[in-house]
Amino acid sequence: MAGNHTRVNILVEGQTEESFVRTLLAPHLANFQVWLKPRIIQTSKGHKGGVTSYGKLKRQVQQWCQQDPNARVTTLFDVYGLPSDFPGVTDWNANQPAQKQVVALEENLQTDIGQANLIPYLQLHEYEALLFSDLNAFSYADVPQKTIANWQAQLAQFASPEDVNNSPQTAPSKRLIKHWPNYAHAKPHYGVLIANKIGLPSIRAACPRFNAWVTGLENL
Numbered sequence: 001m002a003g004n005h006t007r008v009n010i011l012v013e014g015q016t017e018e019s020f021v022r023t024l025l026a027p028h029l030a031n032f033q034v035w036l037k038p039r040i041i042q043t044s045k046g047h048k049g050g051v052t053s054y055g056k057l058k059r060q061v062q063q064w065c066q067q068d069p070n071a072r073v074t075t076l077f078d079v080y081g082l083p084s085d086f087p088g089v090t091d092w093n094a095n096q097p098a099q100k101q102v103v104a105l106e107e108n109l110q111t112d113i114g115q116a117n118l119i120p121y122l123q124l125h126e127y128e129a130l131l132f133s134d135l136n137a138f139s140y141a142d143v144p145q146k147t148i149a150n151w152q153a154q155l156a157q158f159a160s161p162e163d164v165n166n167s168p169q170t171a172p173s174k175r176l177i178k179h180w181p182n183y184a185h186a187k188p189h190y191g192v193l194i195a196n197k198i199g200l201p202s203i204r205a206a207c208p209r210f211n212a213w214v215t216g217l218e219n220l
Contacts, residue, residue, distance in 0.1 A: 006035070006220040007035050007037065007068075007071035007072070008036050008037070008074055009071050009072070009073045009074075010037065010038045010039070010073070010075065010076055011038075011039055011040075011041055011057075011061055011064060011073065011076070011077075012038050012039070012040055012075075013041060013050065013051060013076065013078060013127070015188040016127060016187050016188045016191040017038070017040075017076050017127055018039075019188060021036055021076070023195075023196055024196060025214070028214075029214075029218065032217075034218065037071075041056070041060055041077075043056065051077055051086075052083060054085040054087070055085070057077070057083075058113060061073065061109075061113050061118065062114075065113065066115065069117060072220060073118050073119065074118070074119040074120070074121055074217070075119075075120055075121050076121060076127075077121075078122070078123050078126040078127055079098075080166035080172075082105075086105070086109075087105070087109065087111075088108040089105060094166075094167070105122055106121065106122055109122075119216065119217075123162075123210065124162045124209050125166035125171060125172065126164075126171050127172075127173075128191070129161040129162050129172045130210060131161075131191065131198070132161035132164060132172055132206075133161050133205070133207060135148050135152050135155065136148060137194050137198045138151075138194060140193070141182075141193065143180055147180055151176070160206060160207060162210065
């Protein structure tokens with residue numbers, strides 16, 4: 001268990017991710033004396049949320065690394081929807097295994113940012129993959145069992161929730177919205193409500209990349 005009261009600043013993509021960090025991740029990591037502080041990426045003056053350009057992402061990550069050099073800085077951005085100028089993203093091949101490709105993207109980010117206290121993390125393929133860890137949890141939001149069964153059939157085609165693919169039609173969030181439009185209108189609410197219902201242990205068991213990231217943070 002970590003015992004050095006490690007501070008970790010985490011730059012996240014939006015309100016849903018920020019709430020997820022505050023509600024599930026931060027309380028868990030506090031048990032390891034690792035203290036998380038989330039911040040939503042700023043897209044323009046007065047506006048937050050969404051990775052609209054790599055230049056804005058890079059500037060904000062670098063600034064936080066440099067402004068607080070005694071803390072670690074990590075990220076929580078979706079692979080799905082990364083801007084086209086993100087280093088190496090145009091080389092993504094949907095016909096090749098995603099796991100190695102996302103590691104390469106994280107390595108590109110680490111190299112380009114050039115700060116030793118950075119721990120790059122990209123969610124494969126999207127935050128909503130975590131919600132596929134236990135689709136029965138959607139019954140808590142009064143989603144019909146027929147809809148849940150449809151999602152479960154889709155998930156069965158993949159090795160894990162993190163392997164659910166990343167096109168505008170088939171990304172995890174798009175699958176949810178297609179059969180349950182309420183999610184599109186209240187993502188920050190339902191995105192954390194369902195994750196909390198599933199629970200961090202179940203999410204980690206179903207999502208190995210996410211689990212490895214959390215394990216790394218536990219052991220800082």
